[in-house]
Structures are given as C-alpha cells and as structure tokens.
Amino acid sequence: MTETKLTFRDLGLSDKVLKALDDMGFEEPSPIQEHAIPKLLEGKDVIGQAQTGTGKTAAFAVPIIERLDPKVRSVQAMVLCPTRELAVQVAEEVQKIGKYARLKAIAIYGGQSIERQIRSLHFGVDVVIGTPGRVMDHMRRGTLNISGVKVVVLDEADEMLDMGFVEDIEFILTGTPAERQTLLFSATMPDEIKRLARRYMREPVHIQVSPQQMTVPQIEQFFYETRPAFKTEALCRILDMEDVDRGICFCRTKKGVDELVEGLQARGYLAEGIHGDMNQAQRTRVMNRFKEGGVELLVATDVAARGLDIQDVTHVFNFDIPQDPESYVHRIGRTGRAGRTGTAITLISAREFGQLRLIERVMKTRIQRRPLPSVMDVAEKQREQLKEKLIKVMDEGQLAMYKEMADELLDEYDPELLLAAALKMISGDDKSATPNQPAAVDFGDTGAEPGMVRLFINVGRQQMIQPADIVRSIASQAGIPGNIIGLINIYDRFTFVEVPKDVAQQVIQAMQESTIKGRTISIEPAKRR
Numbered sequence: 001m002t003e004t005k006l007t008f009r010d011l012g013l014s015d016k017v018l019k020a021l022d023d024m025g026f027e028e029p030s031p032i033q034e035h036a037i038p039k040l041l042e043g044k045d046v047i048g049q050a051q052t053g054t055g056k057t058a059a060f061a062v063p064i065i066e067r068l069d070p071k072v073r074s075v076q077a078m079v080l081c082p083t084r085e086l087a088v089q090v091a092e093e094v095q096k097i098g099k100y101a102r103l104k105a106i107a108i109y110g111g112q113s114i115e116r117q118i119r120s121l122h123f124g125v126d127v128v129i130g131t132p133g134r135v136m137d138h139m140r141r142g143t144l145n146i147s148g149v150k151v152v153v154l155d156e157a158d159e160m161l162d163m164g165f166v167e168d169i170e171f172i173l174t175g176t177p178a179e180r181q182t183l184l185f186s187a188t189m190p191d192e193i194k195r196l197a198r199r200y201m202r203e204p205v206h207i208q209v210s211p212q213q214m215t216v217p218q219i220e221q222f223f224y225e226t227r228p229a230f231k232t233e234a235l236c237r238i239l240d241m242e243d244v245d246r247g248i249c250f251c252r253t254k255k256g257v258d259e260l261v262e263g264l265q266a267r268g269y270l271a272e273g274i275h276g277d278m279n280q281a282q283r284t285r286v287m288n289r290f291k292e293g294g295v296e297l298l299v300a301t302d303v304a305a306r307g308l309d310i311q312d313v314t315h316v317f318n319f320d321i322p323q324d325p326e327s328y329v330h331r332i333g334r335t336g337r338a339g340r341t342g343t344a345i346t347l348i349s350a351r352e353f354g355q356l357r358l359i360e361r362v363m364k365t366r367i368q369r370r371p372l373p374s375v376m377d378v379a380e381k382q383r384e385q386l387k388e389k390l391i392k393v394m395d396e397g398q399l400a401m402y403k404e405m406a407d408e409l410l411d412e413y414d415p416e417l418l419l420a421a422a423l424k425m426i427s428g429d430d431k432s433a434t435p436n437q438p439a440a441v442d443f444g445d446t447g448a449e450p451g452m453v454r455l456f457i458n459v460g461r462q463q464m465i466q467p468a469d470i471v472r473s474i475a476s477q478a479g480i481p482g483n484i485i486g487l488i489n490i491y492d493r494f495t496f497v498e499v500p501k502d503v504a505q506q507v508i509q510a511m512q513e514s515t516i517k518g519r520t521i522s523i524e525p526a527k528r529r
C-alpha cells in the first residue's frame with residue numbers, strides 16, 4: 001500500500017484545471033489518473049486497463065484539456081463511447097473539468113435530432129464525444145471534420161467491440177491524422193483489442209491498475225443495493241436498524257460529504273462532516289465532538305479520514321463505493337480494532353456490482369447482500385427498542401413512588417389501556433422513538449377522499465399498467481402496506497392513486513425516479529380540476 005499519495009498539483013496541472021477539479025470535489029488522483037495523466041501529458045499513446053468506477057474519464061479528460069490549443073477553431077479531440085448515456089456522462093465531465101479553460105465539448109449520439117448536432121458542430125467545438133454510428137453518420141454528411149484531431153480516445157473499448165463497432169472504429173480512426181495521439185481504455189484486454197492497439201497505436205504505454213491481494217481483520221461486511229437518488233433515505237433506514245454508537249461514513253467527494261451531512265442533519269441525525277476544505281480549528285472541533293459522543297456519524301472523504309486516530313468505531317459506511325479495493329480495506333479497517341468486531345456496510349447501485357465483486361475477489365471474502373429495511377421494519381425496530389427501554393427501567397428498580405401512583409390508577413382504569421397510554425407518552429417524549437419520517441405535508445385539495453391525497457403518475461394503460469403494478473410498486477418502494485392504498489384510476493397515459501395523507505410525502509419521495517414495469521416514472525400530488 002502506498003502511503004505517500006501524489007496530488008493533482010504534483011502531476012503538473014494548470015491552475016485552471018486544478019480549480020475545476022477542486023470545484024468538483026476531487027481531492028486526489030485515483031490510481032489510474034496518477035499513472036496515466038503524466039504519460040498522456042508527454043504525448044504518449046496509452047492503454048489504460050482498469051475496472052469501472054476507477055476514474056478513467058478524468059484520466060483522459062484532464063490531459064486533453066491541458067493540451068487543447070485555444071487558437072485552433074476545429075475539433076481537436078474525439079472520444080468514442082459505446083452508448084449514448086456514456087457519451088453524455090463523459091461530455092458532462094469534460095465540460096466540468098474544462099470549465100475555466102473555456103472549451104466546448106458536445107456529445108453526439110443516435111436518437112438525438114441530427115439537425116441540432118449539425119448546428120452545434122457548425123458553431124465550432126473543441127471536443128466531440130460520440131457513439132461510433134453517429135460519428136460516422138456526420139463524417140459521411142460532411143458535418144464533422146476530424147482531419148485536425150490531435151487526440152482520439154476509445155473509451156470502454158471492450159464494450160464497443162462487443163457491440164460490433166469494430167469496423168466503424170477502424171473507419172473513423174483512418175479518417176484522423178496518422179500523427180494523432182491514441183488512447184484506449186478498457187476493463188478487459190481480449191485479443192481483438194490487442195489487435196486494434198497494434199494497428200492503430202504507436203508504442204502504447206500499458207497502464208494496468210491491478211489491485212494487490214490484501215487481508216482484512218474480522219469485520220462483518222454487508223451491502224445494500226439502492227437507486228442513487230434514494231441513497232440518503234436508504235442510509236437513514238439502515239442507521240435506524242443498526243445500533244450505531246459511532247460510525248464513519250465515506251463519500252467520494254467533498255461536495256458529497258456536505259450534501260449528505262445536510263440531508264442527515266435535516267432528518268435529525270447527529271452527523272458532522274470532515275474534509276480538506278475545513279481549517280484545522282473546524283476539524284478539531286468536529287473530531288472532539290465525535291470522540292465525546294456528541295456526533296454519532298462522522299462523514300468524511302478518504303483524504304480527510306486518513307491519519308485520523310479514532311477508536312471504538314462500531315460501523316463503517318461506504319456511502320459511495322471506494323474507487324479501488326485498497327481504499328476499501330483502508331476504510332473498513334477503521335472498525336473492528338483491538339479484538340472487537342465491527343460492521344462495514346456498503347451502498348451500491350445496480351451499475352456498481354462489478355466494483356463490489358472486484359473487492360470481494362481481491363480480499364477473498366464475501367460481502368453479504370442485505371435487503372433494504374422498509375419503513376415498517378424501522379417502525380418495528382423502534383417498537384422493540386421502546387419495550388426494551390421500559391423493561392430496563394423496571395429491572396433497575398427504585399420505583400416505590402411510581403408504584404403508589406400505579407396502584408391508584410389501577411384502581412380506576414383498565415391496565416392494558418394504562419400501559420398503552422404510558423408507552424405513547426414515553427415515545428412522544430423521546431425523539432428517538434418516533435420514526436424518522438418526512439413531516440406531514442399539506443397538499444391542499446387534490447380531489448381525494450377525506451384523509452387521502454390523490455397522486456398523479458405519468459404512466460397508464462398505454463404502458464400496460466394495471467392496478468396491481470401500482471400497488472406492488474408503491475408498497476415495496478415506500479415500505480407501506482398495500483391495503484392502505486386507496487382508489488386507483490388508470491387512464492391511457494396517466495394514473496391517479498390515492499394514499500393516506502400521513503404517508504403521501506413518503507410515497508412521493510420513495511417513488512421519485514423509480515420505475516413501474518421498467519419505466520421511469522414521475523409522481524406528484526394531483527391538481528383539483
């Protein structure tokens with residue numbers, strides 16, 4: 001494990017790019033960035049082999065931006081991606097890193113109006129990020145001139161080959177200047193890729209970020225799968241289910257730390273963030289509060305957490321999965337010290353399974369899957385805690401004074417009702433006993449039955465939606481029992497569904513960006529018509 005890490009500044013980047021990376025919350029280069037960027041700045045051809053999520057985009061985007069010539073008016077760099085989603089993502093990242101360098105990057109892909117792309121290309125762009133099919137299309141129409149391109153990137157090359165793009169790629173490459181710099185990024189290196197590299201690259205430097213084998217102390221490791229938009233809510237439910245005395249939660253960026261802390265604090269959790277932008281006094285204050293127990297969850301980036309001496313951490317949370325297995329080991333090594341068992345919990349999205357499997361392979365351990373607790377699970381857990389609390393008070397004794405009151409009350413009232421009322425009272429007194437649910441929101445008149453809120457969902461009969469799909473989806477996403485869902489009216493292109501007022505906000509939150517029958521939906525309170 002390397003202890004001394006290079007900074008972006010050490011890589012010799014310009015202030016413009018450094019500032020942009022800082023704005024993005026990147027604190028230090030990932031391994032592939034650390035190794036690839038210097039070679040690329042030298043002008044070398046590079047083959048970069050690393051798993052997804054290791055930061056390959058910035059590894060090529062940073063040197064491209066550094067080497068752009070502001071005086072040139074034609075396309076200077078071209079990135080080929082297998083899918084439109086990736087093209088858009090890469091374009092966004094290039095745009096962000098090039099924020100202060102004032103460059104123009106656009107994504108061109110099938111499915112989007114070609115006229116609009118032609119117009120953008122006509123007004124001049126520096127970096128084109130495209131899918132091979134659409135790039136060829138523009139080449140044939142004469143609307144994209146790549147004869148002045150200095151850098152070509154084949155991103156996710158293995159995927160592009162799997163999708164049958166090899167001939168297109170070769171055609172495109174032959175349309176660019178022979179003295180271009182060629183970069184190829186791929187998770188795997190099948191023969192077909194090696195052949196491409198031999199034909200179209202010049203003495204490529206092969207950079208492979210292959211993790212070393214590592215062993216980890218005895219730590220229970222779990223993962224939860226959740227949609228990215230639902231992560232904060234998911235973390236809250238897990239926090240409610242686990243007995244977290246002191247936890248550290250890792251985010252990928254400083255921005256991520258700030259956003260998560262805000263979200264947790266708004267929901268009433270004792271969370272504080274720590275990252276490189278804070279001055280020493282601020283950091284010390286947070287650390288002291290954490291050590292004294294005034295903060296239950298410390299949210300940090302890898303850099304900020306490095307070198308912190310924190311004892312007795314019961315839980316490590318990976319809010320963002322780490323970029324390489326080494327970081328995973330560093331992170332979870334924070335718990336389970338000195339013979340105690342600790343728990344490490346990782347949140348992943350469907351796209352991050354590969355990274356999780358890699359960590360498992362390298363560490364030779366299994367990370368067990370756990371289903372995300374529903375709102376009902378959380379409420380059940382809180383009921384259990386309330387009972388335990390009551391029994392503990394009973395066991396501690398010293399109740400003489402209260403016994404007298406109890407006798408008096410029992411003379412007059414039903415014991416079951418009395419106890420129920422007492423429980424209600426303590427749960428009301430005690431913030432931790434009420435579930436952390438979004439506050440009830442007044443939606444006004446939505447045209448629903450009394451006590452209900454009518455919600456509008458933008459799918460209907462045309463999407464083959466049936467009442468059971470709506471019930472199943474809402475019940476599972478929002479964690480509410482299906483039988484409390486009211487009237488459902490399905491129309492051709494939309495659906496109305498009524499849910500009880502007190503869970504309406506929760507349903508809206510949980511369903512945001514979720515899918516019904518594979519379609520991403522939007523949901524909102526209905527408007528009275």
Ligand code: ADP
Pocket residue numbers: 025026027028029030033050051052053054055056057058252253
């Ligand atoms: P890959 O192409 O290897 O799959 P990406 O380039 O898409 O990976 O990066 C994955 C995520 O990590 C992105 O959200 C990106 O913004 C972020 N990221 C990349 N480099 C860094 C870094 N040095 N520090 C923090 N986050 C980073």
Ligand code: MG
Pocket residue numbers: 053056057155156
């Ligand atoms: Mg990528």
